[in-house]
Amino acid sequence: MNVLEVKALFLGTSDDKDYVPHLKGMFNGLPTFVVCEPIELLLQLELYCKKRGITRVVSTNTSILKRLLDKMGYDKSAPALSNYAGSLFTFGEGAAIEIVFIPPLRQLFTVTYGRFLAARYISKVCAPESWREATQFQWGLITAENFQDCLFQLSGAYAISIDIETLRQDLRIRCIGYCGVYVGPEGQITTRSYILPLDSSYSLACARAIHDLPAQKIFQNGKYDNSYLLRYNAEPRNWLWDTAHFMHSWYSELPKDLGFLNAFFLRKVVYWKDLAETNDLHEYYKYCAMDTWATANVWISQLLTAPDWARHNYSLEFPLVFPCLLAEMTGLKRDMQKLEEARNEINVKEEAELTSLRACLGLPGFNPNSPVQVKLLLVALGCKDITTTEEKDLAKARLRHPLNNLLLGKVLEIRGLRKLRSTYLRVESDAKQSGIHQGEGGSKEFKGRVLYSLNPHGTDTGRLASREHHFWCGLQIQNIPRGREVKQTLCADDGFALAECDLEQAESRDTAFISGDENLIRAVSGERDFHSVNASSFFGIPYELIYDDSTGKTKDKPLRDLSKRVNHGANYNMGANVLVDTMGLDKIWEAKRLLKLPYTEPKEIAEFLLSRFHKTYPRIRNAYYVGVTHEIGTTSRLVSRAYHHAPEDAGLGERDLVDKANSYISKGGWTRYCFGKPATNKSDLNAYVAHCPQSLNARTLNEAFLRVFYELALKHPKTFRLHAQIHDSILFSYAPGTKHPEHVKDCMEIPISIRDVSGTYRTFTVPAALKLGMKDKTTGQFKTAKYWSETE
DNA sequence: GAGCGAAGCGCC
DNA sequence: AAAGGGCGCTTCGCTC
Numbered sequence: 001m002n003v004l005e006v007k008a009l010f011l012g013t014s015d016d017k018d019y020v021p022h023l024k025g026m027f028n029g030l031p032t033f034v035v036c037e038p039i040e041l042l043l044q045l046e047l048y049c050k051k052r053g054i055t056r057v058v059s060t061n062t063s064i065l066k067r068l069l070d071k072m073g074y075d076k077s078a079p080a081l082s083n084y085a086g087s088l089f090t091f092g093e094g095a096a097i098e099i100v101f102i103p104p105l106r107q108l109f110t111v112t113y114g115r116f117l118a119a120r121y122i123s124k125v126c127a128p129e130s131w132r133e134a135t136q137f138q139w140g141l142i143t144a145e146n147f148q149d150c151l152f153q154l155s156g157a158y159a160i161s162i163d164i165e166t167l168r169q170d171l172r173i174r175c176i177g178y179c180g181v182y183v184g185p186e187g188q189i190t191t192r193s194y195i196l197p198l199d200s201s202y203s204l205a206c207a208r209a210i211h212d213l214p215a216q217k218i219f220q221n222g223k224y225d226n227s228y229l230l231r232y233n234a235e236p237r238n239w240l241w242d243t244a245h246f247m248h249s250w251y252s253e254l255p256k257d258l259g260f261l262n263a264f265f266l267r268k269v270v271y272w273k274d275l276a277e278t279n280d281l282h283e284y285y286k287y288c289a290m291d292t293w294a295t296a297n298v299w300i301s302q303l304l305t306a307p308d309w310a311r312h313n314y315s316l317e318f319p320l321v322f323p324c325l326l327a328e329m330t331g332l333k334r335d336m337q338k339l340e341e342a343r344n345e346i347n348v349k350e351e352a353e354l355t356s357l358r359a360c361l362g363l364p365g366f367n368p369n370s371p372v373q374v375k376l377l378l379v380a381l382g383c384k385d386i387t388t389t390e391e392k393d394l395a396k397a398r399l400r401h402p403l404n405n406l407l408l409g410k411v412l413e414i415r416g417l418r419k420l421r422s423t424y425l426r427v428e429s430d431a432k433q434s435g436i437h438q439g440e441g442g443s444k445e446f447k448g449r450v451l452y453s454l455n456p457h458g459t460d461t462g463r464l465a466s467r468e469h470h471f472w473c474g475l476q477i478q479n480i481p482r483g484r485e486v487k488q489t490l491c492a493d494d495g496f497a498l499a500e501c502d503l504e505q506a507e508s509r510d511t512a513f514i515s516g517d518e519n520l521i522r523a524v525s526g527e528r529d530f531h532s533v534n535a536s537s538f539f540g541i542p543y544e545l546i547y548d549d550s551t552g553k554t555k556d557k558p559l560r561d562l563s564k565r566v567n568h569g570a571n572y573n574m575g576a577n578v579l580v581d582t583m584g585l586d587k588i589w590e591a592k593r594l595l596k597l598p599y600t601e602p603k604e605i606a607e608f609l610l611s612r613f614h615k616t617y618p619r620i621r622n623a624y625y626v627g628v629t630h631e632i633g634t635t636s637r638l639v640s641r642a643y644h645h646a647p648e649d650a651g652l653g654e655r656d657l658v659d660k661a662n663s664y665i666s667k668g669g670w671t672r673y674c675f676g677k678p679a680t681n682k683s684d685l686n687a688y689v690a691h692c693p694q695s696l697n698a699r700t701l702n703e704a705f706l707r708v709f710y711e712l713a714l715k716h717p718k719t720f721r722l723h724a725q726i727h728d729s730i731l732f733s734y735a736p737g738t739k740h741p742e743h744v745k746d747c748m749e750i751p752i753s754i755r756d757v758s759g760t761y762r763t764f765t766v767p768a769a770l771k772l773g774m775k776d777k778t779t780g781q782f783k784t785a786k787y788w789s790e791t792e
Numbered sequence: 793g794a795g796c797g798a799a800g801c802g803c804c
Numbered sequence: 805a806a807a808g809g810g811c812g813c814t815t816c817g818c819t820c
Contacts, residue, residue, distance in 0.1 A: 420802090466803095482803080
């Protein structure tokens with residue numbers, strides 16, 4: 001036997017047993033033992049390894065994890081394995097044995113990226129030579145005495161990562177951490193971290209001096225830090241890097257928090273966020289320093305190992321942090337009086353409905369928001385086959401009996417009102433009731449404004465995601481209800497009018513040009529009403545009977561609505577039963593009647609409807625879905641083959657423009673790495689066929705958002721305000737009399753050159769429509785919008 | 793009483 | 805067997 005032979009052990013739990021064979025091939029060819037019996041003590045494990053000459057351990061055993069953490073002086077009773085996946089410890093004589101933790105093996109199947117992560121983590125101990133070792137962690141406190149030294153050292157850094165620690169209570173920055181990255185003459189990389197407690201105006205001056213250094217700055221999810229730094233007038237110069245955005249640009253489907261990035265990119269690390277729960281100030285500073293060290297090292301690893309397409313994605317995505325940050329800090333003014341009125345209106349309505357419903361039922365304590373209680377109600381109404389109580393299920397039950405209709409209608413009405421009040425029209429007293437501490441004393445508003453965050457790394461497709469603001473108040477701005485109830489409380493600032501500009505039917509147009517389906521291209525590009533054209537081609541009824549082009553009026557609304565639903569469903573590969581559910585049985589029977597169909601089963605009707613779509617637009621399924629599956633099957637990636645014309649392209653001749661577009665397209669636009677398996681999993685297929693148009697539209701709007709930022713928001717800060725982006729629209733306000741709205745529209749109408757799945761090139765532009773206000777009902781005069789409810 | 797996941801629902 | 809996609813927030817109801 002070769003005594004130098006390296007041996008490995010998989011130490012799992014009884015839950016892992018069945019999955020162990022699926023780890024095959026991940027151990028770099030090392031002879032590997034397997035133990036799934038309970039081993040509680042480190043000593044037991046040590047003896048087991050010693051006896052067999054094992055020096056590499058891969059484990060899911062939380063008892064051993066806890067022992068290892070105990071040894072580090074950390075006594076949490078139950079560490080979560082999910083946090084420690086990828087953490088690497090050493091133990092045994094001379095710390096010669098390395099052990100890495102991985103998620104429970106079940107995840108090899110339940111999570112699309114399960115295999116990928118397991119293999120990566122296992123390679124930490126079984127193929128360590130494939131990992132670059134991180135820099136040594138060293139850190140110090142910045143004091144008045146050593147500040148000049150620290151500043152001098154940092155001024156020599158190649159790059160500086162920055163991380164702030166905040167107090168949620170009063171939005172105060174407690175300390176700021178820096179990690180200077182230094183490149184030696186031989187190319188060797190070292191780092192040093194510095195912690196600056198922010199406890200005086202002197203220390204703030206120190207922070208400003210460091211932030212003003214020309215070195216490129218690195219953050220992890222830096223819009224958070226920069227929101228606070230802006231409050232302190234201490235924003236950094238030259239913020240070029242963000243590790244969360246880099247991760248999103250590379251593996252958009254994976255987590256992006258620092259704990260995960262740490263485990264993912266660095267070999268010899270232990271998850272430390274649990275340990276950072278400390279009351280010792282010096283320890284607290286040390287963990288802040290570790291954050292900056294991790295951010296810097298993750299960045300180094302990303303820079304050294306990312307493929308070109310991920311870098312290209314990054315160059316598209318990162319610039320968005322600036323318009324997003326501006327929009328987040330701008331927010332929208334809330335009319336507090338309107339808020340109060342809207343609440344009162346809702347309270348009155350809800351009170352009436354609730355009293356009535358409870359009286360009908362004879363149950364004074366009935367809660368329509370309780371799934372348990374509504375389920376019982378369904379049973380009482382003879383609908384025990386319906387087991388969930390969401391709107392579409394209640395819709396089903398309502399059709400069965402007028403009494404059901406009455407009672408469940410009230411349930412839905414009350415739920416709707418409560419949703420409006422609790423989510424969108426919240427005031428201080430609500431927060432006190434539920435123990436939430438938000439804004440100033442519990443309201444959603446921050447100095448009378450609704451804030452929000454807009455996150456370019458928040459979705460798999462490249463859309464922005466939204467949530468409440470970094471200051472722990474505000475709203476998700478992208479799901480404000482459509483009616484006037486909430487939007488009438490949000491308005492432009494004094495001296496401004498509010499406006500919204502939409503890309504019209506963007507995803508349908510994008511789908512048409514991505515698939516290259518000539519019928520669909522004609523339908524979306526023509527002058528005629530898209531849904532009526534669809535109704536006509538789906539069901540063989542003359543267009544003129546459905547829509548009157550001369551008056552712009554719909555003549556057959558039921559049929560047009562039907563084709564709208566079918567288009568929507570089929571576009572995203574919806575199954576027949578789901579279409580039945582989303583349309584509702586009444587609409588299904590209506591379709592049967594309208595089209596004089598012979599079928600008796602709802603599913604058959606839905607199947608017929610869907611088949612009409614695919615008959616009309618055959619390339620959607622036959623070329624596009626097939627192309628997506630094939631591309632992912634062979635490359636694990638989806639590449640956007642579209643080029644957004646740059647403003648300077650206007651000066652190019654036809655020939656040069658085509659060359660430029662083609663060269664861009666052949667390199668690829670936005671690329672998504674795909675862990676799912678569309679060939680065998682319909683959910684994955686649906687996600688990926690939805691990705692392409694959604695992502696292309698997101699890119700178009702993001703590009704427009706950037707242009708609006710540079711051409712309007714930065715140039716006209718006194719007469720223009722950039723508020724938000726809402727998936728296919730941009731919300732802004734402007735001083736009346738300016739030409740800013742038209743300029744926004746110009747920024748949004750970006751010509752796109754695209755290569756379809758079969759290789760044909762085309763160019764098209766999604767039209768944008770301004771919504772500036774509405775006609776006054778009484779005077780008939782056009783009135784520019786002040787409130788969001790008025791932008792029509 | 794805190795924490796968490798599920799249910800339900802708002803938007804495109 | 806059947807399965808639209810992409811998000812985030814509040815409430816409920818359960819566990820610790």
